[in-house]
Amino acid sequence: MGNNLDLTAEIVKELTNYTNEIEKKIDNAAEEKTKELVSELKKTSPKSKKNGRKKYAKSWTSKKIGNKHVVYNKKYQLTHLLEYGHAKVNGGRVEGKPHIKPAEEKANKEFLDEVERVIEG
Secondary structure: OHHHHHHHHHHHHHHHHHHHHHHHHHHHHHHHHHHHHHHHHHHHOOOOOHHHHHHHHHOEEEEEEOOEEEEEEOOHHHHHHHHHEEEOOOOOEEEOOOOHHHHHHHHHHHHHHHHHHHHHO
16 A cells, blocks of 8 residues: 555656646747747837837836736827827827737737747757
């Protein structure tokens, strides 16, 4: 009976170690993709000296909240307007310049590919 308990304890220990290792590798991959996404957004965001959009492109950053990596822009008021466009004060419309969604989709795909690589070993 003692041998079964020892074997069970050893299996649990190994599974715990494996799970912790996988979690760490996935978190590292998330952190790396987050940094790459911030860099991509800084490059692809609309830039104009007018209305502070040069600052907008430079304002992308990230932080970790719990176990989540969050990418955001300190000039958050402009993200929707620049991504999707907006109406002008005197009529007409400013077309959007999609830069967030393409970068997000690319980062998500690369992250999922990396998670598969980590799990497959």
